Amino acid sequence: MRFRRAVIAVVLGAIGVGASGCMGGDDDSASGDKAAAKYDGKPVTITLWTGFSERELNVIKGVVGDFHKQNPKITVKVLGSVDDDKIIAAARGGNSPDVAHSFSTDNTGAFCSSGAWIKLQPYMDRDNLTAGSFPPSVQSYTKFEGNQCTLPMLADVYGLYYNKDLLAKAGITQPPKTFSELADDAKKLTQRSSDGKIDVAGYVPTWGFYENQAAHYAPQWDAHWTDDQGKSSLSSDPDWKKMLLWSKALVDWYGYDNLVKFQAGAGDEYSAQNAFERGKIAMMIDGEYRTAFIENEHPDLNYGTAPMVVDDDQSDLYGGGYVTGSIIGIPKGAKNPAAAWELVKYLAYDEHALATLSNGLRNVPTTDASLHSPELKPNANFATFVKVFPNEHSATNPITAAGAAYQEAAEQFFAKYQTGKVPDLQAGLEDLDKRIDDQLAQITQGQTP
Amino acid sequence: MTAVALTEERRRARRRAAWRRRRLVLLLMSPWIVGFSVFFAYPLVSNAYLSFTHYDLLSHPRWIGTSNYEFLFEKDPSIWPAVKNTLWLVAIMVPLQVVFAIGVAMALQRARRGVGFFRTVFYLPTLAPPVAATLGFVFLLNPATGPVNTLLGKVGIDGPLWFNSPDWSKPALVLLALWGIGNTMIIFLASLLDVPKHLYESAELDGAGAINRFRWVTLPSITPVILFSVVIGVIEALQYFTQAYVAATIARGGQAGDSLSDLGYPEQSTLFFPVLLYQQGFRFFNMGYAAALAVLLLIVSLAVTFIILRRAERLIHYQGLVR
Numbered sequence: 001m002r003f004r005r006a007v008i009a010v011v012l013g014a015i016g017v018g019a020s021g022c023m024g025g026d027d028d029s030a031s032g033d034k035a036a037a038k039y040d041g042k043p044v045t046i047t048l049w050t051g052f053s054e055r056e057l058n059v060i061k062g063v064v065g066d067f068h069k070q071n072p073k074i075t076v077k078v079l080g081s082v083d084d085d086k087i088i089a090a091a092r093g094g095n096s097p098d099v100a101h102s103f104s105t106d107n108t109g110a111f112c113s114s115g116a117w118i119k120l121q122p123y124m125d126r127d128n129l130t131a132g133s134f135p136p137s138v139q140s141y142t143k144f145e146g147n148q149c150t151l152p153m154l155a156d157v158y159g160l161y162y163n164k165d166l167l168a169k170a171g172i173t174q175p176p177k178t179f180s181e182l183a184d185d186a187k188k189l190t191q192r193s194s195d196g197k198i199d200v201a202g203y204v205p206t207w208g209f210y211e212n213q214a215a216h217y218a219p220q221w222d223a224h225w226t227d228d229q230g231k232s233s234l235s236s237d238p239d240w241k242k243m244l245l246w247s248k249a250l251v252d253w254y255g256y257d258n259l260v261k262f263q264a265g266a267g268d269e270y271s272a273q274n275a276f277e278r279g280k281i282a283m284m285i286d287g288e289y290r291t292a293f294i295e296n297e298h299p300d301l302n303y304g305t306a307p308m309v310v311d312d313d314q315s316d317l318y319g320g321g322y323v324t325g326s327i328i329g330i331p332k333g334a335k336n337p338a339a340a341w342e343l344v345k346y347l348a349y350d351e352h353a354l355a356t357l358s359n360g361l362r363n364v365p366t367t368d369a370s371l372h373s374p375e376l377k378p379n380a381n382f383a384t385f386v387k388v389f390p391n392e393h394s395a396t397n398p399i400t401a402a403g404a405a406y407q408e409a410a411e412q413f414f415a416k417y418q419t420g421k422v423p424d425l426q427a428g429l430e431d432l433d434k435r436i437d438d439q440l441a442q443i444t445q446g447q448t449p
Numbered sequence: 450m451t452a453v454a455l456t457e458e459r460r461r462a463r464r465r466a467a468w469r470r471r472r473l474v475l476l477l478m479s480p481w482i483v484g485f486s487v488f489f490a491y492p493l494v495s496n497a498y499l500s501f502t503h504y505d506l507l508s509h510p511r512w513i514g515t516s517n518y519e520f521l522f523e524k525d526p527s528i529w530p531a532v533k534n535t536l537w538l539v540a541i542m543v544p545l546q547v548v549f550a551i552g553v554a555m556a557l558q559r560a561r562r563g564v565g566f567f568r569t570v571f572y573l574p575t576l577a578p579p580v581a582a583t584l585g586f587v588f589l590l591n592p593a594t595g596p597v598n599t600l601l602g603k604v605g606i607d608g609p610l611w612f613n614s615p616d617w618s619k620p621a622l623v624l625l626a627l628w629g630i631g632n633t634m635i636i637f638l639a640s641l642l643d644v645p646k647h648l649y650e651s652a653e654l655d656g657a658g659a660i661n662r663f664r665w666v667t668l669p670s671i672t673p674v675i676l677f678s679v680v681i682g683v684i685e686a687l688q689y690f691t692q693a694y695v696a697a698t699i700a701r702g703g704q705a706g707d708s709l710s711d712l713g714y715p716e717q718s719t720l721f722f723p724v725l726l727y728q729q730g731f732r733f734f735n736m737g738y739a740a741a742l743a744v745l746l747l748i749v750s751l752a753v754t755f756i757i758l759r760r761a762e763r764l765i766h767y768q769g770l771v772r
Contacts, residue, residue: 085731091507110734114507208701208711260613265593269702401505405733408710416716435526442520443735445503445513 036122037338044339045075046098049082049090051326052361057081059360063353067346074339087331091116096331098340099347101153105141105324105396106404112144113401117329121148123341129349133367135389137323137396144399151348154363155325156287157385157394158216160309164302166200166282175283175306177318179220179246182283182309187253189282198254198262201275203283205250206259207415210269211286214410216322217243219395220310225406226398232436234410235429242311244417244425251418272297288385292362305384307391320393321385325366351375364389402443406436493747499740506736517741530717531725534619538689538721539753542623543682547675550630554637555667568638575631583695586625587612612700615718622692622719633678640674641667669766676761680754687750690723697724722746 052060057080064076079097084107090096100117111117124130131139134152142150160182162175170189176182186202193199206212218225223239226232234240251259266280267273270293275281277298285308294301310317328347330340346353354370357363359377364385370376371386378386388394400406413422413432422428475482500517502510521528553571560567574582589595590611598608609617648666657665697714712728713720722742730739 088506110505110507114505114734116507208714210702257610260610261593263702264591264610264613264700266702402733402735405735408712408728408732411711412713412717415711419716421716438520438524439733442516442524442738443503443733445516 036126036341038126039074039338039342041073043073043075044336045077046334046336046339046343047077047079048099048101048343049079049087049097050101051081051083051103052101053081056361059357062360063347063356064343066353066356067343070346071342074342076343088116091331091333094333096333098330098334098336099328099343100331101326101328102150103326104403105327105399106407108141108150108327109144109399109401110403111329112147112149115332117149117331118334118337119147119149120151120329120341120344123345124148127345129345133349133369135323135366135368135394137394138325138366141324141396141399142327144401150327150329151344152366153326153328153347154354154357154361155323155366155389156289157364157389158211158285158287158308158322159384159388160283160306161276161286161290162283162304162306163276163279163281164304166279170282175304176309177306178312178315179309180312183246183250183253186250186283190254196255196258198258200279201254201259201262201281203250204259204263204266204275204281205247205254206256206263206418207247207411209263209266210274210284213407214243214414215324215397215407216285217308218397219320219322219393220308220317222311222314222317222393232406232433232440234436235426235433239311240429241425244414247414248418252420256419276303277301288364288382289362291379291382291385295362303381305381307384307388317393319388320391320395321388323389323394323396325363400440400444402440405439405443409436409439496740496743499737500744502737502740504737504740505734506730507734510737513737517738520738521741521745527713527717527720527725530713531720531722534718534720535687535689535722537619538622538686539683541619542626543679543686545623546626546630546633546682547678549627550633550637550678551671551675553630553634554641557634557638558641568635571634572631574629577629579629579691580695582629583625583692584699586621586628587696587699590621590624612696613715615716618696618700618715618718622696625692625696633682636674636678637671640671644670672761672765673767676757676765679761680757683753683757684750687746687753688723689721690727693719693721693724694727 048060048064050057050060057078060080061078064078068074068076082100084102084104087096087100087102102111131142131148134142138152138155142148142152160175166189167173167175167185170185172185172188176185182203186205189200189202190198191200204210204212207214217223221239221243223243224233224237227236254262266275267278274293274297276284276286276290277294279301291305294303307319308321310320328344330337330344334340347357349367351367351370351373352375354365354367355373355375358365358370359375362382365371365373365376368390371390376386397407409432413428416422417425417428499510501512501514502517503513504510557564557567557571577585589597592598592608592610592613595608595611598611601608611617611621644667648670649662652662652666694712697712697719698710701711701714710728710732712724712732723746726739726742726746729735729742
């Protein structure tokens, strides 16, 4: 008996050791509430984890080098190719960097609500900095329920790319401004082979293809994800239905299977095989970063950019676009939060740093001052996005503690609708609203208040 | 008096010796005990606990009672598609894998020349990492540029959309699974070579043809291996993840780590139970609910395995076993 008890005791002990190790981490969900620590000027080395790699990583390192020149006592070790999974794993293991950079604004809610990234407002207050330096859309995706736990480091802005040669060949003199013009032009620009196969697509409207995400189109229709009560409003906001009907009509014109076949052979989005870059697509929605890809991969492509088209009935929306971007913050457990704040402040607010980053990465700088910086050198195609960014109709998507769960549910339904398998759109949207609300309620229950 | 003291002393010595032996056993078992506790028992207990909590991976779990299970059984609209897809794998893919593996093993058993070469050829796919193999199949079955549809086109057949079609995505995954049948095939081959020759000779003398020899000699002899393959196949089908994740991500034109994914593409046809679990736990920061899904998966796996083993008892023939 004693032997069995001893074995059981050892097993339970080992489980306890495992439990204390794996479920670890202090429960200081109020991280950042304490007074913002001020950097004491002593030599210190801090770490920056970023998702950038290769050429783009070197641009970041160059700007960090400028920071070091201004703050010679702070040495920054930069680690590239770090995605959010690694940032989250490090936070759970208590090995967080001093400063973390993420490409996914959808994760702002998780970072802020969990306390995984500390509150930055005390630091901003102390240094007389305000989120008002950024456009409203950027303010929206850098905080969650009033907690400013991230700051922006460059923005992605979406607009219309068009192939000038193909448009000229089809007799189109200027890019479309409304969705009906876009559909008409797409039909004129589409070229098919004798067997009906699409050789060149005027515009590919299928959801999920390249940057065809509902969130990227919503501002162009003034479609809202939630109502005043915070409930999913895909069925109650008529603009969603208009958007879906428009895209379905264009899909039907092409033939769904034809489009699927075409996009299967369209080439990887982030490679030189991108169909727009090869002249296989005449027009598409994309972010400002595409200008850098084209410059690098197909410098001879004769293309133009314009604000993304808008709903025919809401032409005043023209000029705005979808906005998202990169976020930076200080993870809970950072060893040198005071010095880390100095770097975060530099990357988020410094006019020279933002202009240099923008010129190097071809992303849009985020502060009002940096948008007008004389150091900023946008070419004609990139300048479109610099103009769209601060437009009053530019918008982003809501931030939730559940990441992009609501968007993924919507994308799945929208894609199914395009296949023709949804007999009643309104009923389908109502069911979708219920599913999204149920899912969000389930995910957020028991969350840290 | 002396005798009593002596007896007591002997008892103590025996107890001490027994305790020393047990300590030695405990010491020798300790690597297993630690491994079992840390890598099996703890995750199991921890997972069961997490299934009753809200846990976002970043902050401490908070007890929410049976809410996760209520959502699982009453509200989650993705559960039924995930269960249906997973059952499809169990019902279609696993039997096909077993039949195909037996077929290939029998063909190899009969080969007269180049036996080593063919065994290697059929086993080689097993060595390909699942991600690489899936990428290869997505390329081969690309409806626009893939060689399979190109060849089909040359003989006048308009090839299907494969991984881009909800009707063909699972059959495409079955093709991938059949291609990588090497491990099962090797076990069947060993089992076939182990069937006593005299049984075939006796059957031939009794006038049994090829089909009857297979039905009454080969099949009963390899039933233990069939049972093993079915059980392992079912468990693997219930845990099917990598190939589905990679195929869905690449076929829709995305890449791993995309901020917005369409797991289960197209139209949730590749949304298997483990894919749903991953989506909830790691993409929606809903690890408590994912833990509840894992508990259900464990219970179903145990139940299915138990049922198969019980049902198969009468059908399995163990050589040399006297009942």
